[in-house]
Amino acid sequence: MASFDSTFLDLGRLDNLSYNDTIIHRIDPRAKLLVTVVFIIVVVSFPKYALTSLVPFFFFPILMAYLAELPVGFLLKKLLIVSPFAVFIGIFNPFLDREVLVHLGSFDITGGWISFGSLILRFVLTVGAALILIATTSFPGICNALDRLKVPRLFVIQLMFLYRFIFVLTEETLRMVRARRMRSFDKKRPGIKQFVQMVGLLFLRTLERAERIYLAMCSRGFDGEIRTIKRLRFTLRDLLFLSLFIMLFAVFRFYNTNQILGNLVLQVFR
Amino acid sequence: MHMADALISPTVGLTFCAISGGTIIYSAKKLKEEANEKIIPLMGVLGAFVFAAQMINFTIPGTGSSGHLGGGMILAILLGPYAGFLTLASVLIIQALFFGDGGLLALGCNIFNMAFWTCFVAYPLIYRKIVKQDSQPTMITFAALVSVLAAMQLGPFSVVIQTLLSGISDLPFKSFVLLMQPIHLAIGLVEAVVTAAFIAFVRKARPEILQAAATSRLLAQIPIRKVLIGLGVVTLLTGGILSWFASSHPDGLEWSIERITGKSEISEPVKGIIPLLGAIQEKSAILPDYGFKPGGPPQTDEMQADQSERGEAWPAIASGTTVAGVVGSVMTLALAFLIGFVFKRRRSKVR
Numbered sequence: 060m061a062s063f064d065s066t067f068l069d070l071g072r073l074d075n076l077s078y079n080d081t082i083i084h085r086i087d088p089r090a091k092l093l094v095t096v097v098f099i100i101v102v103v104s105f106p107k108y109a110l111t112s113l114v115p116f117f118f119f120p121i122l123m124a125y126l127a128e129l130p131v132g133f134l135l136k137k138l139l140i141v142s143p144f145a146v147f148i149g150i151f152n153p154f155l156d157r158e159v160l161v162h163l164g165s166f167d168i169t170g171g172w173i174s175f176g177s178l179i180l181r182f183v184l185t186v187g188a189a190l191i192l193i194a195t196t197s198f199p200g201i202c203n204a205l206d207r208l209k210v211p212r213l214f215v216i217q218l219m220f221l222y223r224f225i226f227v228l229t230e231e232t233l234r235m236v237r238a239r240r241m242r243s244f245d246k247k248r249p250g251i252k253q254f255v256q257m258v259g260l261l262f263l264r265t266l267e268r269a270e271r272i273y274l275a276m277c278s279r280g281f282d283g284e285i286r287t288i289k290r291l292r293f294t295l296r297d298l299l300f301l302s303l304f305i306m307l308f309a310v311f312r313f314y315n316t317n318q319i320l321g322n323l324v325l326q327v328f329r
Numbered sequence: 330m331h332m333a334d335a336l337i338s339p340t341v342g343l344t345f346c347a348i349s350g351g352t353i354i355y356s357a358k359k360l361k362e363e364a365n366e367k368i369i370p371l372m373g374v375l376g377a378f379v380f381a382a383q384m385i386n387f388t389i390p391g392t393g394s395s396g397h398l399g400g401g402m403i404l405a406i407l408l409g410p411y412a413g414f415l416t417l418a419s420v421l422i423i424q425a426l427f428f429g430d431g432g433l434l435a436l437g438c439n440i441f442n443m444a445f446w447t448c449f450v451a452y453p454l455i456y457r458k459i460v461k462q463d464s465q466p467t468m469i470t471f472a473a474l475v476s477v478l479a480a481m482q483l484g485p486f487s488v489v490i491q492t493l494l495s496g497i498s499d500l501p502f503k504s505f506v507l508l509m510q511p512i513h514l515a516i517g518l519v520e521a522v523v524t525a526a527f528i529a530f531v532r533k534a535r536p537e538i539l540q541a542a543a544t545s546r547l548l549a550q551i552p553i554r555k556v557l558i559g560l561g562v563v564t565l566l567t568g569g570i571l572s573w574f575a576s577s578h579p580d581g582l583e584w585s586i587e588r589i590t591g592k593s594e595i596s597e598p599v600k601g602i603i604p605l606l607g608a609i610q611e612k613s614a615i616l617p618d619y620g621f622k623p624g625g626p627p628q629t630d631e632m633q634a635d636q637s638e639r640g641e642a643w644p645a646i647a648s649g650t651t652v653a654g655v656v657g658s659v660m661t662l663a664l665a666f667l668i669g670f671v672f673k674r675r676r677s678k679v680r
Contacts, residue, residue, distance in 0.1 A: 190429055
């Protein structure tokens, strides 16, 4: 995991991005959530050795990133530092699967490298889609969408609370981490004993804060529900967004568009 | 040990989404029936607390490397299984969205691997069985250690199973298990020590919190049999339906060609528009897929069928097809960037 400061800043930056006002940001969160989920399912539904047929799917994240005016460099950096588990497991493929499948000129490419390449493409596409979703949709918006999609309300309300408290608590934690570092010269990280004391203290403060907040909420009439004035409206534009992208994914899934395109180009030059 | 979208198949992903989603609905229903609304903000706050605590790195003694807290068992002990499960699931959702840990489809797997084992197996069947109302501090510490270790072995083991069922990785079962379990024994040991020390800290500072958690009626009882039966039904239904669908329509393209033309193969292209169709057909050659081969072995074992078929399907590819694929890929990407560029230009003009 990256250093505390950068993690904290990234979180804030994604949150800020999600409140921008672009054509993509204005689309109903339900439509964006559904399109993203369909996109991910379609991408992972390709067989193990699919490589070139995954490439057209980059259309979606690239288009979304441009339309939503997202800082592409920032998102790519986040992709790079993301947990390397998939890559770590995938890197075994080239060593285990040594059967030569493709001859490209004088190069022999084994099945392992192809499936590894496919895995990397899957990783970039799926994680990228999730990051783009959160950078174009505010978290309360997503919670609202979940609520309208019949996810249990208790769970959704609790998720909203959690999200709001994250910024408060991480800021408090950031202060504690900095204060400890200042007092302990060259020791960059706390040991387990110190860590438990820090987290314990954080826990006690958190509980007191939770108690105060709960009482304040009760005095304002909290009864286990959060009511918002802003109503979600699923307009024609949202329906268009949803159906156009799903149709596009279907075309990419069922027709090998870049093979067709490549053949056309080769034919022209032949 | 977050499971990733890139490693799973839709069948595995959706099955575990159904399992975890079902458990979320069940837990929410249980909580609504038996807890008061005070628990909602408490869950949110404690979830944010675990989230913040996970961000602090500490030094692991002896190795000099850094580790961080998982916090699943801490939530289960403080909140009980239902609320703990929901809170942990929420933390995982936020991690998946903001950090790209895992992914949205793998979320079901991740919630199952980390939250389900911790809250519905390790906590009720190990921790609660050891810790009684008047347990000694050493017993509580022992219970925390053992239950965390158990959860941290069950979770990675289900990662192995999910990965193998998906068939994207080539790692054989034995070496995968030998890779995952010892690593997570070490990680689990650190997590167990930190969890036990944290619980000891809370017991010293605010003993009434653990007391309240221990005596609450809701937290103690879990109809484990009911939960397991429900899970089994959900798994069989979704897994069964999805894998039936996956095996009867192994490739959407072939399936749609079959429906359009009435046969599964298209005659060899010659000239004109036909090469276009040929390109479509070639796709079935460049993507050997699960058990869809005239006269091939029955689709009982997807991975095996995949292995046996690959050898025959691949050599048939002409290098021209590969070149076309590469050229097409480059073109597609260029086109995507071009469209983006045009949009950007238009936007800056508008401003």
